[in-house]
Amino acid sequence: MLRYLGLSCFRCRSSIVGLRSIHQIPSRRSRLDLLPAAANDPAAGWVLLNRYGIRTDDSFVADAKTVAYARTDTGQKLRVSFGHAPPPASSFFHYDFPECTPGLEDIGDAEECEEDGDNTDECEEDGDTDDECEEEGDTDDECEEQEVDIDKLNITVVGAHRDWALMELTYPRSYDFEDHHFLYRAGGAASPATLSRLPDRIFLTKAEQAYLSPPTHRRPDFEDTCLLRLGDNDMMLVELGLMYDRDARRYMAEFCLLRNSMSQWELVEPVPIIRDEGGKDIEQLHTQCGRNTIIPLGDRFLCWVKYISGFLLCDMEDEESPKVRYVPLPPGVCWDPKGYERDMSIKHSKNMGAVGLSAVGFVSIDPRCCCGGTGKSTCSHSRYAFTINTWLMDINSIKEPLTWVKDGEIDCEELWRLPGYEGLPRANPMCPIVCLDNPDVVCFLVSNNAFVSSYEDRELWMCQLNMKTKLLSVVPYTDDRQGAYDHLPASLHSSAANTG
Numbered sequence: 001m002l003r004y005l006g007l008s009c010f011r012c013r014s015s016i017v018g019l020r021s022i023h024q025i026p027s028r029r030s031r032l033d034l035l036p037a038a039a040n041d042p043a044a045g046w047v048l049l050n051r052y053g054i055r056t057d058d059s060f061v062a063d064a065k066t067v068a069y070a071r072t073d074t075g076q077k078l079r080v081s082f083g084h085a086p087p088p089a090s091s092f093f094h095y096d097f098p099e100c101t102p103g104l105e106d107i108g109d110a111e112e113c114e115e116d117g118d119n120t121d122e123c124e125e126d127g128d129t130d131d132e133c134e135e136e137g138d139t140d141d142e143c144e145e146q147e148v149d150i151d152k153l154n155i156t157v158v159g160a161h162r163d164w165a166l167m168e169l170t171y172p173r174s175y176d177f178e179d180h181h182f183l184y185r186a187g188g189a190a191s192p193a194t195l196s197r198l199p200d201r202i203f204l205t206k207a208e209q210a211y212l213s214p215p216t217h218r219r220p221d222f223e224d225t226c227l228l229r230l231g232d233n234d235m236m237l238v239e240l241g242l243m244y245d246r247d248a249r250r251y252m253a254e255f256c257l258l259r260n261s262m263s264q265w266e267l268v269e270p271v272p273i274i275r276d277e278g279g280k281d282i283e284q285l286h287t288q289c290g291r292n293t294i295i296p297l298g299d300r301f302l303c304w305v306k307y308i309s310g311f312l313l314c315d316m317e318d319e320e321s322p323k324v325r326y327v328p329l330p331p332g333v334c335w336d337p338k339g340y341e342r343d344m345s346i347k348h349s350k351n352m353g354a355v356g357l358s359a360v361g362f363v364s365i366d367p368r369c370c371c372g373g374t375g376k377s378t379c380s381h382s383r384y385a386f387t388i389n390t391w392l393m394d395i396n397s398i399k400e401p402l403t404w405v406k407d408g409e410i411d412c413e414e415l416w417r418l419p420g421y422e423g424l425p426r427a428n429p430m431c432p433i434v435c436l437d438n439p440d441v442v443c444f445l446v447s448n449n450a451f452v453s454s455y456e457d458r459e460l461w462m463c464q465l466n467m468k469t470k471l472l473s474v475v476p477y478t479d480d481r482q483g484a485y486d487h488l489p490a491s492l493h494s495s496a497a498n499t500g
Contacts, residue, residue, distance in 0.1 A: 046436035047084060047091040048443060048462070049490040052483045053155035053167070054083075056094045065187050068195035072169060073180050076150060080167070080184055080195050082492055087435075088443050088462035089475045090487065093157060093167070093184070097150045158222050160490035161296040162229040163188075166237070168222060181222060183235070183260070186492050198237070198258070201265035205254050207243035220256060220265065226294040226302050228316060235260045238316065240304055243270060253312065253324040273312065274325040276401050292347055293488075298357040301395055307350045315398040323398045330391040330404040333364050353434030353489050355392065361434040362391040362404065363442045368411075384427050384450075386412045390467060392439050407439060408467035415465070420472040424461055425451055436489040440468040445477070445484055460484050 056062075062081035070078050076097045083092045149171075158166040163186040170179050180197065187193035201220055204212055225239040239256040252270035295303040305311040307329070315323040333350070355361045368385050390408040416426050425448040435441035446461045460477040462484070477484045 046489055046491050048087045048487045049157060049160060050090045050092050050483055051157045051486040051488060053093045053095045056096045060094060062094060066193050068184060068193040070182055070195040070197055088464035088473055095155045159227045159294060160488060160492060161227045162491055164227055164229055164235050165492060166227045199264060201256060203267055205241050205267060206270060207241045207254055224291060226296055228296045228302060230299050238302055255322055257319060271322055271324055293352060295352065295354050297354045297360065297395060303360060305352050307346045313398055325398050327402050330362055348430045351432045351434055354436060355434060355439045358396055359392055359394050361439055363432040363434055364389050365429055365432055386428050390442060410467055418470055418472045420474050431485050433487060433489055436491060440466050
C-alpha cells in the first residue's frame, strides 16, 4: 500500500526541465479520428499524474485557479493545488496546512466552520485548543489524541476521472496508520476548484458480515474503490467487493455507491459475474488481495484489473443492478517473476488503461532472448533485451464476449536507435502507461540503476513513444526518485462542463 512507502520523503519542489522531442514523418495515419474531439485539444490534454503529493511551504506560488480548501477530521485546514505539465513530464498535486488563509471565507470555508461548531478564533495562529478542552471537561489524554503532527501528514492520489480526483490523507498513529479521503474537483470558467471530505459508510457489506461485527462507522476499502464521472456535473464513487455464494457455488460482485449529491453510502445487492466458457482465473481476482489498477471508462464502465489473471468489466448504467463480466488478459500475456528482478512489482512491466471513451489499451514490456525467443535468457547478450507490445479492445457493450486486437510492437534494438534515445542506458524500461488520448502512444521510465554503484549517480528519465510514428520524447525526472514509479493517466483541467 502507498502509505507504507515512506511518504514523508516526498516533499521536494517539482521542476520541469527541457523536453527533447524528435519529429519524424508518420509511417501511417494515427487513429485520432476514433477519439473524442477533446483529445485533439491541447488545453484538454492528458497528464501523467504522480500519485504522491508534494508538501509545500509559504514560498510556493500555486496556480490560483487550481487552489481548493477543506478541513481534516482533526480540524486542520488543508490547502491543495494542481501543477500541470505536458507528458512525459510529471504533474503533481501540492498541499499544505495553512494556519490562517486570507480570503478563506470567500470559498465557503467559514460556513463549514460554522456547521462544525467552530469559530473564527480557530484561524488565529495561537488557537484556543487547550481552553476548549478545559471548558468541555476533556481529559489530557483526549486532548493529546486530537493533536496531530502535520509534518507527518501525507497525501496520495487514489484515482482520477476527468476533472475529479480522489485523494487519501494519511498520518501515523501509535498503533497503525489512519486514512481520510477527499474529493478534488478542478475549477471551471464560472466556479472555483473544490475539495470535500468523504463520509464513512455506516454498514457492513454481506462479505464483511462473515468476519466482522457491525461497527458504527467503517471506511470503504479505497484500494477497491473507483471514481466515475457521470455526465456534466455528477460523480459516483464505486466500491467493489467479491463474495462467494455457497448456495449458487459461484462468486458474486457486491457494490457500495456514493454520489456527490449523497451524504451516505448505499449498498447494492450482489450480482452474478458473467464468465465466458473456459474462464478459470476469476478466483485469482478474489484470492489475491487488492487490484493492480482500477480504470474508469466513459461515463458508464469500470475495470478492476489484476495483471496475473484479467479484469472485471462493470457496466454501471443500471446502478441498482450493475452488470459484471470477467475478461481475460490478451492471449499469451503472463507475468513471470523470473523475467525481471525478483523484487520488481508486476506493475513495472504491464499496464492497462482507458483510451478515449470506449476502448482500453494494454501494454506489456516482455524480456526476450538475443535469438528472438520469448522469455528472459541467461545469455549475457540478452540481459536487457525486450520487446514492447500493445493491444486494444473496443468496449461498447458488456453482453457479448470481448476481443483483444494486437496493435503494436517494437524491439529494444529499434527503440535504442531512435533519435532522442542518445545518452540513455540500454536497460529494460519500466512502469509503462497507456496514453489516455491516443492508442498509439505509451509512456515509460528508464533508469541507469543497473549501471552505477552510487545512489547519488542514479538517474531517471520519463519517455513518451508513439509506436506508429516512432516519435520519442524524453525528459529527465528530477523530483524524488521513488515517486517516479507511480503515475496514473488523468485529464485534470478546467472544464467548460464545470460551469454550473
